[in-house]
Structures are given as structure tokens and as C-alpha cells.
Amino acid sequence: MLINMWYVVGSSAELAPGTSKPLRMIGHDFVLFRDSDGKGHCLSDICVHRGGSLCRGGVVNDTVQCPYHGWRFTGEGQCVEIPSLGPDASIPKRARVDSYPVAEKYGWIWVFAGDLPESERPPLPDHDFFPEYGSNEYRITRGSYLFNVNWMRAIDNILDPAHPFHVHSDFGHFEDQRLKRFEVEQHGTATLSKHQFKSMPKRGEWREGMADERPDTLNQIQFNMTGMIFRNDIHPSPGMHHMVFSAYLPVEEDKVLNTWIHARNFFTDEKYDADTIRRNYAVLQEDAVVLNHVAPLKSPRNFTNELFIESDIHIAAFRKKVRALEEKGWALDLKASDQDDLARAIPSPKRTDDPKNWVLEPASVRHFKKQQAAE
Ligand code: FES
Ligand SMILES: [Fe+2]
Known part of the structure; x- marks a missing residue:
């Protein structure tokens, strides 16, 4: 930590x-x-x-x-x-x-x-990191979730665009999990990666707002070491935009608190809040089921102790940043x-x-x- x-x-x-x-x-x-x-x-x-x-x-x-x-x-x-x-x-x-x-x-x-x-x-973080905050066009819900997992493992997980298809029932297309090639861009103290993947079949309350012929889902992951905050933008259908804005607080080596804000520009009536909150907790719970059993407890310091592939490059960028801070004597x-x-x-x-x-x-x-x- x-x-x-x-x-x-x-x-x-x-x-x-x-x-x-x-x-x-x-x-x-x-x-x-x-x-x-x-x-x-x-x-x-x-x-x-x-x-x-x-x-x-x-x-x-x-x-x-x-x-x-x-x-x-x-x-x-x-x-x-x-x-x-x-x-x-x-x-x-x-x-x-x-x-x-x-x-x-x-x-x-x-x-x-x-x-x-x-x-x-x-x-x-400046205004650009979360310009939707306070905007009338977006409806906000909030919550927090305690993971019994090391903070680096939890952050690795949010920077990993390949796991959602496999772990989350509400994200991506199980039959076609290919990710388009992506890069990690540096924006000040934040890193950014953009992803495109086949949209999931329409289901749940949100299907009412979705186009029948949907293009690929666009997803953008941004992470800032300041506050350990993370912004995950999702465009599930043309005109629909929602995002999870969350912060990670290392409590102990094996406990990290996720504090989140969800913002959506569709179904902005309060009556849809409960379903949005339920979805967020379902996602966090699905992550916890896998993360609770990842070994070793802490992410290895050397990349050679795990087998990184292309979809892991944002994680690699994060781990390098952590290493630089450790070398400053901040661990x-x-x-x-x-x-x-x-x-x-x-x-x-x-x-x-x-x-x-x-x-x-x-x-x-x-x-x-x-x-x-x-x-
Ligand atoms: S006043 Fe705090 S321990 Fe005595
Ligand atoms: Fe996840």
C-alpha cells in the first residue's frame, strides 16, 4: 500500500x-x-x-x-x-x-x-475527468462495496477489458468475446484505453431504450492514480451513455473499498434507480466471486510471473506506475x-x-x- x-x-x-x-x-x-x-x-x-x-x-x-x-x-x-x-x-x-x-x-x-x-x-482530477457530474442530463446513483481482496488485484480487474464477457452476465457477448486491438494513452496523470466489442443481446429493463440493430458497444476505461479513481464509459446503443465512476481505497493488504457513482443519460426518472443500483451490485458481486480466489494475494512485481497478453496492457501500465512510486520509497x-x-x-x-x-x-x-x- x-x-x-x-x-x-x-x-x-x-x-x-x-x-x-x-x-x-x-x-x-x-x-x-x-x-x-x-x-x-x-x-x-x-x-x-x-x-x-x-x-x-x-x-x-x-x-x-x-x-x-x-x-x-x-x-x-x-x-x-x-x-x-x-x-x-x-x-x-x-x-x-x-x-x-x-x-x-x-x-x-x-x-x-x-x-x-x-x-x-x-x-x-479536473473537470474533464467527470464533466457529467452535476449535469441535468445525467441521473446519478451512488454506493460502495468492500472487496476482500488486495487493492492492486481489484484495480487490475477494472483495467482488464477481457474479463467482463466471461464474468458478467450483463456485459458483452458471450459467443464472441474478441476485443479490437487497443492502446493505452497517457492523459496527464491518467491512463486511457478504448475498446469495442460485439454488443450483448438486448435484455432487462434497459432493452426498451436500445436500437434493434446495434453497432458494437464502445467502452472507454480511464484510470487516475490520484484518488485511485476509475471511469468506465459505456455506449451500449446510439444515444445511450452510462458510466461507472469509482474510487478504490486500500483498507488493509487484503481489503479494498470501492466507492462508486453511476451516471446515465437514459431512463433518468428516479423509478429506474433501484434497477441501476441492483445492476451495479450484481457486477461487483460477480467480480468478487473471481477475485476472492486469485493467487497470490498481491499482484506480482515482475511481469514474468504471470502470462500477460495484449488485453493486459492497461494493467501493465498501472503496475509500472505503482513500481515507480514504490521506488520513490512510498510503499x-x-x-x-x-x-x-x-x-x-x-x-x-x-x-x-x-x-x-x-x-x-x-x-x-x-x-x-x-x-x-x-x-
Ligand atoms: S487523553 Fe487520550 S489516552 Fe489519555
Ligand atoms: Fe468486472
């Missing part, structure tokens, strides 16, 4: 002003809270006093309060009250917890899990972190400016040697 990444951690609507909630991300605990001005905050969950879990306390005067001895921390992670010392006591310098940048976009909360200063953080080493039984925090930007006077050790990272491009 990688640090120094933006991750989508949940829905903005589910964090009311004056409330907090737990967040588990990249194998660490955090607390999310919203202050009375509506601004969202994310702190390391472990109280530096004696390890209380901040998300189990409450929000008091725009601070989170530890449930153990009542220390209070601001959205910047600064302790402002130690009840047992009384109101006039000076607060020790080390009485602070890591605080992480928070942004909100597409109705989602985004957290930057790392210590890069603002100038070095990648920007959130967590949870085994090393576990060795000394210490509580650790993902380092936050404040540690870069002010590296001393932190109670918790930073999470360990792995140091990979640069690999030759053998493939």
Missing part, C-alpha cells in the same frame, strides 16, 4: 458538522470529523497520551476529544486542553497528532495520506512496522516542516531497488 496518495474515504453527506467517524485506511486508524463551519478534518486516531482511540470520543468545540482522559485536539492535530492539568497549564510541545489534508469533490471526502508539502501533492512495510509493537502514524505534512517532537514513530516504508525494464 502506498503513502503520499489522495484517497477517497467516504461520502461527504455522511459526515455531519460536529460529528466524527472512524476511518481505516492503508492499515492504519484515523478519525474524520467535521467542524461547525463545515470543514472536514482527518487526524491519526491514536491519542499520544496513552493510546486512546480518538474516534471513540466526541467532537467538542470543533476539536476531537479523547474518550480516555479528555485531551482535545484541533483539526490541525494540536492539543488544546489537558483536563487533569487544569485550564492554565502549558501544553507540552509533543501533545499533537498527525493531521492530513482533506478535500471534498463529487460528494466524496478525499484525504491525502502522506507528508508531501502542498506544492508537491498531485492536484485532484508501506507493515511487517517492519509490526516488529516492535509500537503504535505508528502515517507521517503528515507537518512532520516535513517540523520533524522533531512527535510521540508516534512514523510508519515504516520499504526501499526497493530500481528495476530494469525487462518486459
